[in-house]
Amino acid sequence: MAVFARVKVFAAACGMLGLAAGAAEAASCGKDGSGFAVWLANYKASVEARGIDASPLNSVRYDTGIIRIDRNQKGAFRGTLEQFMARRAPASYVSKAKGLMKSQAGLLKKIEARYGVQPEVLLAIWGMETGFGANSGNKDVFQPLATLAYDCRRSEFFTNELDSALEIAHRGYIPASQMKGAGFGELGQTQFLPSKYLQYAVDFDGDGRRDLIHSRADVLASTANFLRGHGWQPGGGYGPGEVNYRVWNDWNRASIYQQALAEFARRIAN
Template identity: 55%
Template sequence: MRKALLIAGLIMLASGTAEAAKCGNNAQGFPKWLAAFKREAVASGISSRTVEAALGNMTYNRKVIRLDRNQKSFKLSFEQFLARRAPPSTIAMGKRRMQQHARVLDRVERKYGVPKEVIVSIWGLESGFGGFMGNIPIFSSLSALAYDCRRSAFFTNELMSALRIADRGQMRIADMKGAWAGEIGQTQFLASSYERYAVDFDGDGRPNLIRSTPDVFASTANFLRQHGWSKGGDWSPGSRNYGVLRDWNRAEVYRKTIAHFATQLRR
């Protein structure tokens, strides 16, 4: 009996240790976690060559964790956020970009039912109309965030998605750079969204959300349509389409800014 209890206790202790090794809040356990994750990725069907190319010499990215802990912009009031992210100069730039890309935006709107004003407002807010997409290698960002205990499950899924994108040859690992949370391209798709909603609208054989504006516009519209966007519907706060914008960004101040920006573009 005593021996059985001892064995049971050791099993529970081992189980607890294994569970704790799944994530961590400092650099100490990162190498062990990474080795286990790489084995899991290969077991899921991703080639060992891709896994090693993406993660082979990876180290813990402390900067990414600091940025994750310090998202102050979403604590601003709507007026403060609007002044910072969508001032009159940015809205004027949006109107020029909308005219510049009018033909392809009209095609996208006809196919997906999402107004060009909404697409361009998201484009402007996410990357300054493609001007700054981020330059952090996303495998560095995503591995740090997947290891971090705060949102480990969420970012582990994103890391797996990013590896699958690379393994299929949809993007080169060297090109997979973005913002600190691993977002990719001109409207900052997370890897799982890239897998599900990215569209090859320019017909070159694969979606490219970094360099192809037709692909960027169509993929953004496809995301919103797949999340329930109602063609011809309003996007003001309280509307059904405003609710769909929550699937784009859960921060109320961000959704309200998208809606305001799009309304200004329509005037």
């Protein structure tokens, strides 16, 4: 889920201690890094007062790079559909997805039986997001999330994601040291934001963990669970004008991304 498009309904599962409300009150946002240290100290105090370990934030700094990228995301969605697909869903990805459709047929069939999401849809998302897991990212999630939570542009949204990331680490779902992604706090092979991990990640391989970093079964089933949770109709069409096309908007709000996912899935299925 590209972050540009994820600013949508974010009723997060921060239920354990009501982190979001308290943390949002910790300090005001800022438009540059001058007040970040004070904001961070107040935020950490608010979190710790609720019994949550804030130590993953001990080494974070205001990240000017992530601010610059955040201000310029629209550029990534320019051009024609074919130009976008050449970058994000080239012919080599279609070929690889067709191979995975065969080699992972048993897993994909089980996931479709449980959630009603077609295999080509999951493969399209997996391929477009991280090249089937090859480009999941290795950047710590806490620094960008803290920077964007402090930044006034989308402070409430990213404070919720920072709360959720700390909850994931505190509950032991994923060790803080392993919480790495592409740069905006996303986790795993289909790039779940932390609040979406709490809401939709599932343990499909039965090992007792919801592992979106290493477990192919958990990655694909969790992605299917997300789509089903946003109204995906089992077996329904996903092209423009069809019943499931609107659900792409809940994955990514950029219209060209939605068009590309639908077309990518179609090419995989054909």
